[in-house]
Amino acid sequence: MENSLQPTPTTSAGSTEHYDVIIIGAGVTGLYQLYRLRQMGLKVRVLEEGTGVGGTWYWNRYPGARFDSESYTYGYSFSKELLQEWDWKEHFSGQPETERYLNFVADKFGLRDYIQFNTRVLGATFDEGANCWDIRTADGSHVRAQFLVAAVGILSAHYMPDFKGVETFKGESFHTARWPKKSPDLAGKRVGVIGTGATAVQLITEIAKEVGHLTVFQRTANYCAPLRNGTIDAETQKKIKASYPEIFRRTRETTAAFIHDFDARAFFALTAEERNARFEELWAQPGFAKWLGNFREIMTDPKANEIYAEFVRNKIRERVKDPVVAEKLVPKDHPFGAKRIPLESGYYEAFNRDNVTLVDIKADPIERITAKGVKTRGGEYEFDVIIYATGFDAVTGAVTRLDIRGEGGQSIKDRWAKGPRSFLGIQTAGFPNLFLAVPASFCNVPRCSEMIVEWIGDCIGYMREKGYARIAVTPEAEEKWVKHSAELATHSFLTRTDTPGGSWFVGANIPGKAHVPLLYANSAPNYRKECAEVAGKGYEGFTLK
Ligand SMILES: Cc1cc2nc3c(=O)[nH]c(=O)nc-3n(C[C@H](O)[C@H](O)[C@H](O)COP(=O)(O)OP(=O)(O)OC[C@H]3O[C@@H](n4cnc5c(N)ncnc54)[C@H](O)[C@@H]3O)c2cc1C
Numbered sequence: 001m002e003n004s005l006q007p008t009p010t011t012s013a014g015s016t017e018h019y020d021v022i023i024i025g026a027g028v029t030g031l032y033q034l035y036r037l038r039q040m041g042l043k044v045r046v047l048e049e050g051t052g053v054g055g056t057w058y059w060n061r062y063p064g065a066r067f068d069s070e071s072y073t074y075g076y077s078f079s080k081e082l083l084q085e086w087d088w089k090e091h092f093s094g095q096p097e098t099e100r101y102l103n104f105v106a107d108k109f110g111l112r113d114y115i116q117f118n119t120r121v122l123g124a125t126f127d128e129g130a131n132c133w134d135i136r137t138a139d140g141s142h143v144r145a146q147f148l149v150a151a152v153g154i155l156s157a158h159y160m161p162d163f164k165g166v167e168t169f170k171g172e173s174f175h176t177a178r179w180p181k182k183s184p185d186l187a188g189k190r191v192g193v194i195g196t197g198a199t200a201v202q203l204i205t206e207i208a209k210e211v212g213h214l215t216v217f218q219r220t221a222n223y224c225a226p227l228r229n230g231t232i233d234a235e236t237q238k239k240i241k242a243s244y245p246e247i248f249r250r251t252r253e254t255t256a257a258f259i260h261d262f263d264a265r266a267f268f269a270l271t272a273e274e275r276n277a278r279f280e281e282l283w284a285q286p287g288f289a290k291w292l293g294n295f296r297e298i299m300t301d302p303k304a305n306e307i308y309a310e311f312v313r314n315k316i317r318e319r320v321k322d323p324v325v326a327e328k329l330v331p332k333d334h335p336f337g338a339k340r341i342p343l344e345s346g347y348y349e350a351f352n353r354d355n356v357t358l359v360d361i362k363a364d365p366i367e368r369i370t371a372k373g374v375k376t377r378g379g380e381y382e383f384d385v386i387i388y389a390t391g392f393d394a395v396t397g398a399v400t401r402l403d404i405r406g407e408g409g410q411s412i413k414d415r416w417a418k419g420p421r422s423f424l425g426i427q428t429a430g431f432p433n434l435f436l437a438v439p440a441s442f443c444n445v446p447r448c449s450e451m452i453v454e455w456i457g458d459c460i461g462y463m464r465e466k467g468y469a470r471i472a473v474t475p476e477a478e479e480k481w482v483k484h485s486a487e488l489a490t491h492s493f494l495t496r497t498d499t500p501g502g503s504w505f506v507g508a509n510i511p512g513k514a515h516v517p518l519l520y521a522n523s524a525p526n527y528r529k530e531c532a533e534v535a536g537k538g539y540e541g542f543t544l545k
Contacts, residue, residue, distance in 0.1 A: 019043050021460070022135050022145035024121045024402075027055020029437050029449040030151035031102065032076060035109050036457040045145075046115040047137060053106045053115065055153050057098040061179040062199065062387075064206035065095035068227070068343045069444045070287055072240045073259055075101065077248045077450060082108065087237055091286060092229045092343075123403030124148055126432060131470040133433065136403075146469070147460060150399055151437040154445070157397030159510060161194075161390050164368040171373075173386040176203060184385065188212040192374050192381055194366070195389035196222060201342035203389055208350040215357045215381050217366060217374065220339070221331040223312045227343035228286035257447035257524040260293035267297040267304040279311050291341045299337050299492045309336040319348035328360050338493040339503035394504035395440050395518035396420050406431035407472075419507070419516035423473040423481045423541055424531055426452060432472035435459075441520035441527050442494060448524055455531050459539060468544040477541030489517035 021037050023030050026048035037044045050058045057065075067074055071088035086104060089097055106112050120138040127134055133148040158177035160166075166173070172184060176199045191211045193200055196218040208214050232240065240247075247259065254261035267275065275295070282290040290312075297304040313330045320326035329351060350356050364378040373383040393401075396416055404412040407430045415421065415428065422428045425440045435456045439449040463471060489495035495517035497506050507513040520527060534540050 017143045019045050019143060019145040021147040021149060022047060022143060023149045023151055025055060025151035025153060026053045026115050027151065027153055028446050029439065029453060031105060031111055032450060033149055033151055033437055033453045033456065034111050034114055036453055038114065040457060040461055044114055047119045047121050048115055048117050049120040051117045054099045054102040056155060057095055057102055059177050061095055061181065061183065062176040062203050063183065064202035066202060067092045067098065068288060070259055072247055073251050073444055074446055076105065076446060083244050084241055088232055090229055090231055092227055121402060125405040126407060128407060131433060147433045147435065149435045149437050149456060152398035154395045154438055154440055155392045157393040157401055159391050159393045160388060163366060166369045168371050169369050169386060170371045171384045171386065173388065175388045186211045186385060189384040190382060191385045191387060192217065192383040193387045193389055195391065196220065197389065197391050198340055198342035200389035201344050201347045205345060205347045205350050208353055208356050211355065213355045215359060217359050217361050219361050221329050222339060222342050223331050223336050224342045224344045224347050225290045227345050229345060251444060251447050253525060255523040256292055256442050257444040258288055258292050260287065260289050262292065262296040263294060264296055267295045267301065279308065283315065291337060299494060302335065305335040305493065312336055316348055321352045325351050325358055328358055335493045335499060338499040391504060391509055393510050399436065399438065404431065417514065419514040420518065421478055421482050423478045424534060425520055426455065427473040429473050429475045429478045432470045440518060441524065443524050451528050451531065455535060458535060463544065470545045471539065472543050474541055474543055485517065485520055488521040492521055495519060495521045
């Protein structure tokens with residue numbers, strides 16, 4: 001198992017540390033991977049760009065940032081003690097509480113000592129002779145490790161559009177995914193928000209109440225649905241804690257590992273009244289019930305989708321006083337669920353306020369950012385603050401921004417130029433001993449990320465036990481998986497690339513990005529089963545040496 005170390009450029013201290021495993025990222029996934037591998041007695045280090053743990057919940061500090069997952073379905077399930085010790089304060093926790101939770105986990109399990117913060121990984125090169133990775137960081141240091149786990153997140157590479165003149169703006173500007181720790185004072189200011197995705201919907205609702213004037217630049221109207229959040233009282237807290245086994249049993253069975261699951265009844269076998277009654281019932285429930293608890297056919301059949309889409313459109317119309325503004329906020333160019341459904345707590349009412357203006361940038365496109373604000377074709381808007389709520393180079397972005405070089409010096413960026421290629425989403429051919437702990441399936445993320453982390457831990461354990469030093473997916477297994485994923489993707493609006501107004505689910509939000517399904521469109525139980533079967537057959541589809 002020992003690797004013969006080759007000389008490499010050294011750290012400033014003069015030597016190159018060697019680890020069993022380097023993990024990139026200290027978010028939900030990286031933290032649990034660290035815990036798991038430390039439990040196995042391995043020498044592990046996490047390299048994290050931020051100055052604290054939490055990943056998504058460290059970076060996204062914008063006002064209003066919170067879960068769309070029920071808090072108690074999102075927390076880690078691996079420790080009964082942790083489940084009993086932690087009290088979620090709200091049904092859908094806000095960013096500050098979630099960041100506190102992940103810090104609590106890091107402290108409880110003594111993880112912090114193994115994390116190197118403030119450390120951006122630039123790239124890694126596979127040393128084929130030594131079967132190990134040489135990892136470079138932004139400060140010019142190198143470390144080596146037999147295994148590299150990229151727990152870099154599906155929504156961590158934030159995207160800044162290439163507007164002309166961004167640097168000329170004289171006021172303050174922020175990207176929501178790089179929100180300062182000391183939140184800027186927006187009270188009374190003229191603020192422009194670019195974007196109306198899930199983040200913007202949370203942000204706009206929150207800041208509309210305090211800013212002087214808010215101008216929202218909307219490219220695509222979304223189907224936003226009420227979150228219906230609330231605080232958790234002592235009685236409910238007790239019930240939640242007593243029902244964790246039941247909660248996690250349920251999330252192991254449902255399609256997307258939420259507590260909600262699709263209604264399998266045939267949509268058109270019910271009368272319009274029956275369907276409508278069900279829509280209303282779901283609409284009154286918290287969270288993603290109105291999406292993931294809805295009729296399955298809504299995600300697959302254009303006619304069923306349109307009926308529900310019109311129900312949602314009417315819900316929006318009911319809430320916006322000015323019919324012209326309402327029509328701008330009503331999505332008409334894509335099916336319900338083809339983009340992520342933002343959950344909201346008063347978003348539409350924000351547009352009833354006198355201090356909020358909506359600009360449709362499809363009709364009046366942004367031409368440039370100026371010293372004073374935003375210039376559209378129709379005029380110039382002056383701001384003290386511009387907020388870019390422009391999302392992420394999702395799923396693949398944080399991986400392809402790394403200069404990872406595998407066998408023969410090939411880069412993952414080139415290899416994935418036409419879209420991601422992997423087996424199980426966990427390894428890509430030509431990059432031995434590199435595990436992608438990027439939970440790229442349609443899933444309540446921690447539920448799938450726990451599964452992937454455990455799979456990787458078990459795999460490394462298996463290799464140690466059998467004396468293998470290298471694991472690489474075969475090109476055949478990868479090709480089969482790529483085809484299988486592509487076929488599954490055609491079944492749902494979520495991942496179909498021919499759906500109008502496609503979303504980050506298919507790379508459509510980033511100019512020049514390959515327009516392909518990025519999320520594995522199988523159900524979470526099937527995905528878990530597929531991963532378990534591969535492991536159960538001695539890692540079939542991989543070559544172990
Ligand atoms: C605003 C928002 C709300 C969300 N709400 C939900 C929700 O309700 N339910 C849900 O299931 N999911 C939600 N998500 C998705 C969320 O990303 C996941 O739930 C989860 O937090 C991902 O954890 P992770 O550890 O896999 O990745 P991340 O949390 O993204 O962590 C990745 C870490 O890797 C680090 N990193 C990346 N590249 C490098 C590098 N080159 N060098 C060093 N460090 C690097 C990053 O700094 C980051 O800390 C939400 C996402 C956002 C942005």
